[in-house]
Amino acid sequence: MKILICDPFDPSLPGKLARFGEVTDDPAQLAQADVALVRSKTVCTADWMAGAPNLKLIIRGGVGLDNVDRAAAKERGIEVRNTPEASSVAVAELAMALMIALPNQLIAGHNGMREGKFLKKELKRTELFQKTLGLWGVGRIGTEVARRAAAFGMTVLAYDPFVKSHECAKLVALDTLLAQADYISLHTPLTDDTRGMVNAASLAKMKKGVRIINTGRGKCIDEPALAAALASGHVAGYGTDVWYSDPPDPACPLLQAPNVIRLPHIGASTKENLLRIGVGVEALIGEFAGRKGR
Numbered sequence: 001m002k003i004l005i006c007d008p009f010d011p012s013l014p015g016k017l018a019r020f021g022e023v024t025d026d027p028a029q030l031a032q033a034d035v036a037l038v039r040s041k042t043v044c045t046a047d048w049m050a051g052a053p054n055l056k057l058i059i060r061g062g063v064g065l066d067n068v069d070r071a072a073a074k075e076r077g078i079e080v081r082n083t084p085e086a087s088s089v090a091v092a093e094l095a096m097a098l099m100i101a102l103p104n105q106l107i108a109g110h111n112g113m114r115e116g117k118f119l120k121k122e123l124k125r126t127e128l129f130q131k132t133l134g135l136w137g138v139g140r141i142g143t144e145v146a147r148r149a150a151a152f153g154m155t156v157l158a159y160d161p162f163v164k165s166h167e168c169a170k171l172v173a174l175d176t177l178l179a180q181a182d183y184i185s186l187h188t189p190l191t192d193d194t195r196g197m198v199n200a201a202s203l204a205k206m207k208k209g210v211r212i213i214n215t216g217r218g219k220c221i222d223e224p225a226l227a228a229a230l231a232s233g234h235v236a237g238y239g240t241d242v243w244y245s246d247p248p249d250p251a252c253p254l255l256q257a258p259n260v261i262r263l264p265h266i267g268a269s270t271k272e273n274l275l276r277i278g279v280g281v282e283a284l285i286g287e288f289a290g291r292k293g294r
């Protein structure tokens, strides 16, 4: 079996997979690969699959499968698997980090010090305590955020049409969440329903001064609409790990908008998570090899 590692994984992974066959990270070997390991960087289109006639299994290390054309894979008889449980804590901690950094002026304070400015009087902070957090999507990651936000003394609301009850978030209608939340954190997958869900219409329903956290997907945002809401002050802050494209187009209006904390899609990139993803990948390949008698 030839295993092609297309994107960055934990450095220990090739050694762990060697017992299943040849492991390579040489993209020129795509045509010979039986198994391809991707994260979010490689986009597995129908064309990409056409260049991999031997491929039988794509493993997406992590959660979202929006970079894999599953219909094209099905047509070619290629199995698609992922490791959905691994990343929840890593992403939830980053969402919390952004939610803490925005009202505490961490970036402005830090940058000021580097520029020789001691902004003690200028920088005003606000607390998360007794504020309302609205989780747009409350699956694995949203639930981990809910637990952490509750520990900060926040009231946690959630809108998720596919969840009927929740242990630590109060499920509400979307309009209620938009009207009541001081913070809105996005945790839906990218689907036809969630593409551009933060747009002029939904922004208009949010409280003035809302802060939005996005560790979900960049395409869930209508970027010009959000940039306009940041410029007007209707949205007081945006903390994001995700972009319309990776990396963002230099013309992306959120690169210049005020009160934005910008991260380069590192939600899943903790050392611990890469190890957990590696364990999941190894188990999936073991299962595949066992089934195929390889």
Ligand code: NAD
Pocket (backbone or CB within 6 Å): 062, 063, 064, 065, 084, 087, 088, 091, 136, 137, 138, 139, 140, 141, 142, 159, 160, 161, 162, 163, 187, 188, 189, 190, 191, 193, 194, 215, 216, 217, 241, 242, 265, 266, 267, 268, 269
């Ligand atoms: P999950 O499937 O456990 O949870 C997603 C939730 O969204 C589900 O409960 C689902 O019912 C809900 N949902 C679906 N459509 C919805 C809609 N229209 N409105 C409201 N809720 C809706 O997934 P997860 O593990 O929590 O991951 C969520 C997303 O986080 C992933 O799909 C991925 O896009 C993103 N993610 C980002 C990073 C990163 O590096 N920043 C890493 C991992 C995952």
